[in-house]
Amino acid sequence: MPANNGDSAAGPVTPGAGSFIPPEAGFRVVSCLLTFHSQSLIGMATSLYIHIPFCTRKCNYCSFNSYSGLETLRERYVDALCIEMARLQVGSDLVPLKTVFLGGGTPTLLSTAQLTKLFGALLSRFQLADGAELSIEGNPGTLDIEKLQCLKELGVNRLSFGVQSFNDRELENIGRIHSAKEAQFAVEMAGRAGFSNISLDLMYALPGQTPASWWNSLETAVSLGGNHLSLYQLTVEEKTPLERILARGTRILPDEEQLAEMDKITEELTGQAGLKQYEISNYARRGSQCRHNIVYWENGEYFGVGAGAVSFLENRRCRNENDPVLYCELIGNGKTVTVESETLTWEESFRETVIMGLRMHCGVSIEVLEKRYGIDLEQYYGENLTRMINEGLLVLEDHVLHLTTRGGVFANQVMSELV
Ligand code: SF4
Secondary structure (H helix, E strand, O other): OOOOOOOOOOOOOOOOEOOOOOHHHOOOOOEOOOOOHHHHOOOOOOEEEEEEOEOOOOOOOOOOOOEOOOHHHHHHHHHHHHHHHHHOOOOOOOOOEEEEEEEEOOHHHOOHHHHHHHHHHHHHHOOEEEEEEEEEEEOHHHOOHHHHHHHHHHOOOEEEEEEEOOOHHHHHHOOOOOOHHHHHHHHHHHHHOOOOOEEEEEEEOOOOOOHHHHHHHHHHHHHOOOOEEEEEEOOOOOOOHHHHHHHHOOOOOOOHHHHHHHHHHHHHHHHHHOOEEEEOOEEEOOOOOOHHHHHHHOOOOEEEEOOOEEEEEOOEEEEEOOOHHHHHHHHHOOOOOEEEEEEOOHHHHHHHHHHHHHOEOOOEEHHHHHHHHOOOHHHHHHHHHHHHHHOOOEEEEOOEEEEOHHHHHOHHHHHHHHO
16 A cells, blocks of 8 residues: 555555655665574664555555555565564563554455454564554555454554545546545544544545646545644556556656646645644644654655665664565575665765655654754755755754745755765
8 A cells, every 4th residue: 555655545655664764764775684683683763663564456546565466465574563563672672662653555455353463462572661652554445343443452552544535537547455435434433432633644646637627626625623634646666557557648647837726725625624734745633643653754764674674773774675475485594685785974964854854744853853963954064954944945943944835846956965
């Protein structure tokens, strides 16, 4: 089903299975590790990402590390995840987790027995901090009341639904497995199962979408009463079926003018609903921001387990084997699943923290950066920073650097100059 993001649709959302290496983060592979990275970790990270790479069917825009047709692997894969978690070093230095995120793929494709096993392994390896956020990505086509109740009993307290659109034609155009009605029903059922912390993912700039249909989708999403929205602009990834469909000209994407209108609609409807933008693609009611994703945007540390999952610990970013079959084999043979790693220099880490932080509405604090890195942001970027401030892309106010509205439009360009 990102930022890591699986059913989070189009954008870099959740660091996870190859799906959350933010393009702006400048992740590069510089070496292959031959040892278990996870056995030498210092356990100061308080966030864990678990990747579930299974999907009923591949959506035609999707380039996430997810696979259809691997039904028979699911049980073995869950066992492998349990083993990988068990291998993570546990000691007095392992602090309780504040956030856990099950992303994919489609985590809600796992059976209740598999989910129960997975949470059992999680809780036998980690403690959870009081009030820890436990999120799961759900595809509306894969949830029933029994599974929702099971998730509730397991302690899951945040559901992130990959809805993408409430227009059946648009859902069909991007190859989703559910209808608008089914999505609506799933969200209402989650409410009945006792979930109050619900996020919906929607996508705009879809083939065949118009400002009017975007208005309808967004209005429906808001009317369902969730407290969080992730709104992503479709990115047409290379070598996806969607790229080929668009090349044939049978489907057309909205033009610039329509996109500008959709942006206005977003501003209007989220504003009316009291959903405040706190990140480039994310809106929440007060106190309902996704704490797990904020760890990524603050360039904090996190564990990642599962096929293609990324960990970031002590300035080192490691990625697991992408292929779930190979991942299971490696685990079964007692071998490392880490296939790529990169240790960031102090300055690289500083720059990543700046660009990731700029994604957030609250911006980046010069004092916090100075404390963390001993680097003065203004001195470091010098004339480059002054120029972008003069061009109205960035603003420095009360020792905090923000993107301006114009800077938000050219965010990728600004970030590429700062990385
Ligand atoms: S549900 Fe669709 S978008 Fe989400 S990971 Fe699966 S194939 Fe990709």
